[in-house]
Amino acid sequence: MTATPTTAAKAPPGAARTPGRRPSLPVLLLAxxxxxxxxxxxxxxTGADDITSVxxxxxxxxxxxxIGLAGLGGLWAERSGVINIGLEGMLILGTWFGAWAGYQWGPWTGVAMGILGGAIGxxxxxxxxxxxxxxxxxxxVAVNILAAGSTQYLSKLTFEEAPGGGSATQSPRVGEIERFTVPGLSDAMKALNEKHWFFVSDLAGFVGGVVTDISVLTVVALLLVPASYWILWRTPFGLRLRSCGENPTAAESLGVNVYKYKYVAVVVSGALAGLGGVFLAEVASSYYREGQTGGxxxxxLAAMIFGNWRPGGLxxxxxxxxxxxxxNLxxxxxxxxxxxxxxxxxxxxxAAWQLYRRKFVSAVTALVVAAGLAFWYASTDEVPTYFVTMAPYVTTLLVLALSAQRLRPPRAVGDPYRRGTGK
Structure with missing residues (x-):
């Protein structure tokens, strides 16, 4: 019987599931x-009440x-088998095009153009x-260099002479996306958070943080996470796309147009990164500034790897x-x-978990580091400024180091593919 794309959607070889049983929803909520x-x-x-404030x-x-939108873009690309180191450049394109269109024709036009700029990358x-x-x-790497260089040139060409206070490194002010606060709920969460009760106030701080002065673009970005999961893991299209990242030769043998799916995935990847750039230019600030993406x-990409190429973990x-x-800020x-x-x-x-698994070297290492951190905490009242600035990047390195042993990327990610050659 001849295989069809529908057959491929149902059972393409190579689209193997990640081994191991995934935790159920009650277990996740308990965690x-x-x-x-x-x-x-x-x-x-510690008395540091601000760590869970609204x-x-x-x-x-x-x-x-x-960061999440860039990681989501990387997820789309790498699930199709294409490594996307160029996410930084696509973020840059999103910030520039979003600001360029946003200050002239309004913020939502800026959103559309920023997405388009990232998609072009x-x-x-x-x-x-x-x-x-x-x-x-x-x-x-070439996309990153090209994006940085081209936006520097375009800024000098367009922003330097633009009315409204632009310069060679910064755009004029861009109108912000609409924000909203959930009435009643926001005030109630703030009041609970300020009481500093155990657990209840901290939970109120987290809930209050997502219902107070939130941009519409923030809601859109949050909805893109479950939307990506549904598309990639619950539709025939997603199954075909993921099969291209696991075993493109097998997908091809079942009628999947591997080139088309890779193209779609990488363009969507750039569009998502471009939307992240727009967020920087129109929500996190009100202008484009050179070096705004900050890595x-x-x-x-690190968040995507930490999440094991899954939207929830990302x-x-x-x-x-x-x-x-x-x-830090x-x-x-x-x-x-x-x-x-x-x-x-x-x-x-x-360390206790590693001892349970009889991994004694890992357990001892964790205990030694824990003792060092505890001593540092007990012997000082405040960490140095330079360490505070480094904290996000140190966190990135630590997370990647600790999560490296459980990772399972798509099997064919980064591998060259040529139609009809069997590889």
Whole structure:
């Protein structure tokens, strides 16, 4: 019987599931509650009430969105088998095009143009890697360099003479996307959070952070996470796309147009990164500024890897990096100092788990590091400024190091593919 694309959607070889049983929803909710209780306990011990305040959570959410959108773009590309190191450049294109169109024709036109700018970067990467077979890393680095250089030139050409205060490195002011607050619920959560009760106030802080002064674009970005999961894991289109990243030869034998799916995935990847750039230009600030992305494309890739190429894990990783960055911007050394105790407790728990699994070297290493952090916390009142600034990047390195052993990327990611050659 001849295979058809529908058959491929049902059972393409190579589209293997990640081994291991995934935790159920009650188990996940219990884990979240335990983590929040630990946060609350550390807050009470250290007196650092701001680590779960409404303002802290709202700031962390806004800082996490560009990282999460970049990581989501990387997820789409790598699930199709294409490594997208060029996410940083696509973020840059999104910021520039979003600001360029936004200050002239309004913020929503800026959103559309920023998405288009990122998609153009994705299209360039797709042409070079999919059609011409260039190494994915080399192509991605070239996209980053091209985006940075071209936007610098375009800024001098357009913003320097623009009315409204533009310069060679900064656009005129862009109108912000509409914001909203959920009436009643926001005030109630703030009131509960300010009482500083165990667990209840911390939970109120997290809920209040996502219902207070939130941009419409933030809601759109959050909805893109479950939407991506549904498309990639619950539709025939998603199954075909993922089969291209697992075993493109087998997918081809079942009638899947591998080139088409790779192109679609990489262009969508660029569009998502472009939307992250628009967020930086129109929500996190009100203008484009040279160097605005600050390596968030690379951190988005780290969040994607931490999430094991799954949308839920990616969102958790982006939230972690955004939260660490928000501590740096809002609270400085005091809150980061409190987190030293939290890290020490987490490492003790990790050591206990490693002992249970009879991995004694890992357990001893975790205990030694935990002891060092506990000593640092007990012997100081505040961490140095330079460490606070480094905290988001140190977190990136630690997360990647700790999660490396459980990762399972798509099997054919980064591999060259040529139709009809069997490889």
């Amino acid at each position: 979240v509650a335990a983590a929040l209780a630990l946060f609350s306990a550390v807050r009470l011990v 303002g802290q959570v709202r700031s962390a959410l806004e800082l996490a969105i560009p 994705g299209l360039v990467h797709a042409v070079v890697t999919v059609s011409f077979g260039v190494n994915h890393i080399v192509s991605g 968030r494309g690379y951190i988005g 969102a958790l990783g982006a939230g972690l990096f955004g939260y660490t960055d928000s501590l 809002r609270s400085g050394g005091t809150s980061v100092h409190a987190l030293l105790l939290l890290l020490a407790v987490l490492l003790v728990l990790a």
